[in-house]
Each structure stands twice: as structure tokens, then as C-alpha cells.
Amino acid sequence: MEIVFNPEELEVLAGRFKILAEPTRLQILAALCNQERSVQQICEYTGLHQGNVSRHLRLMKDAGVVTCRREGIWRYYRVIDRQLLELCAHLRQSLID
Numbered sequence: 001m002e003i004v005f006n007p008e009e010l011e012v013l014a015g016r017f018k019i020l021a022e023p024t025r026l027q028i029l030a031a032l033c034n035q036e037r038s039v040q041q042i043c044e045y046t047g048l049h050q051g052n053v054s055r056h057l058r059l060m061k062d063a064g065v066v067t068c069r070r071e072g073i074w075r076y077y078r079v080i081d082r083q084l085l086e087l088c089a090h091l092r093q094s095l096i097d
Contacts, residue, residue: 036078
């Protein structure tokens, strides 16, 4: 199998793998995989501190993995890169098999 990437595709792909390379971001992805959550809800779900979660969410948003909406003082995040979630699920299954 031969795969050819142009430079722009390589940058995007490397960015996605960079997101997956951090266990904290994988925890956050797991928290968001089925529903939109506020930063506070993500902290409760994962046990992570708010500052840490906010920092990782900013990186994930910049990478195009999640998006955010404001409602009053709250920010709600959801995954927009569903294929990244599918990749995570596939890789997890390969660990179990």
C-alpha cells in the first residue's frame, strides 16, 4: 500500500496525532465522545483540574478536534472530528484483541 500526502495534509495529520499523543486529551475526548459538556462537567467526569482541562481544550479547538459554544458564563464543548473518535475506538479494539 502506498500513501502519498501533500505538505498540508501532513501538517493536519501530524496535528491530529499530536492530540492523541497526550493521555489527558484522550480522557477529555472520552468525556465528549457522546455528548456536549461544560468545562466543569468534563472536570467532574475526568477528575482533572479546570486549568488543565481548559488548556487542553484550547489546543484541541485550535487543532479542529472540538468546538465550543458559550451560554452565559459557561462554555460547552463537543467533538467535531468524529473520524478521530472512530480511530480511537478502532485502536482501542486492537489493544483488546
